[in-house]
Amino acid sequence: MLDPLQAYLGCDVDMYRANEVRPVIKRLCSIADRTGCAVILIGHMNKTQGLKASYRGLGSIDFRAAARSVLLVGRLKNNPSIRIVAHDKSSLAPEGKSIAFSLDAENGFQWKGYCDATVDEVLSGTGSVRTKTMLMEDELKKLLTDPVSVEEVFRRAAELGISERTVNIAKKNIGARSVKLGSQWYWQLPDSRM
Numbered sequence: 001m002l003d004p005l006q007a008y009l010g011c012d013v014d015m016y017r018a019n020e021v022r023p024v025i026k027r028l029c030s031i032a033d034r035t036g037c038a039v040i041l042i043g044h045m046n047k048t049q050g051l052k053a054s055y056r057g058l059g060s061i062d063f064r065a066a067a068r069s070v071l072l073v074g075r076l077k078n079n080p081s082i083r084i085v086a087h088d089k090s091s092l093a094p095e096g097k098s099i100a101f102s103l104d105a106e107n108g109f110q111w112k113g114y115c116d117a118t119v120d121e122v123l124s125g126t127g128s129v130r131t132k133t134m135l136m137e138d139e140l141k142k143l144l145t146d147p148v149s150v151e152e153v154f155r156r157a158a159e160l161g162i163s164e165r166t167v168n169i170a171k172k173n174i175g176a177r178s179v180k181l182g183s184q185w186y187w188q189l190p191d192s193r194m
Contacts (some may be wrong), residue, residue, distance in 0.1 A: 003042040006058060021042035025066045041067065045123070053088045053119050066093050077125035084117045084129065098122070100129045108172045113166065132162050136170035140187075144176055147186040 001010045013020045032039045045056045070089035081104040085170045089094040106150035113131030121127035175190040
């Protein structure tokens with residue numbers, strides 16, 4: 001993993017000149033072939049607005065051309081703690097769905113789930129993201145004002161078309177707790193008492 005790629009080129013390589021970048025890429029390909037490893041190149045975007053994604057990377061377009069898969073990561077202007085990973089190029093398989101995650105000082109890293117954000121929205125920081133995980137987090141915050149049986153939680157999730165796996169991720173993300181009373185399990189918010 002080279003992060004950022006530009007830091008590993010050396011002072012004799014002009015990253016904007018394809019004829020100087022290609023030998024570096026060729027050496028990386030040779031290492032990958034010899035060792036059977038994947039090479040992950042992390043680059044940064046330029047600040048120019050309105051360009052296609054393929055022309056937003058710093059340096060020669062040969063970096064992108066040599067890659068078999070390109071992912072873009074960006075944050076939303078209206079919610080800076082939410083980031084989106086969008087698949088911009090895939091030479092060997094269909095492009096994957098975009099996926100959202102949050103990153104903040106209070107909760108750290110949390111997956112938020114698949115979303116419909118496009119590469120253009122990621123580049124511009126626009127658009128809104130509403131994943132099933134985020135929907136379930138909001139639903140749990142409303143539902144768990146008092147302790148609620150696990151059966152009731154999963155019944156409500158089924159009404160919303162949300163899988164048990166997503167419900168459990170949402171539960172973890174909001175810090176809800178499981179408590180047992182008699183033979184019945186309940187969920188409650190971390191600051192509520194039974």
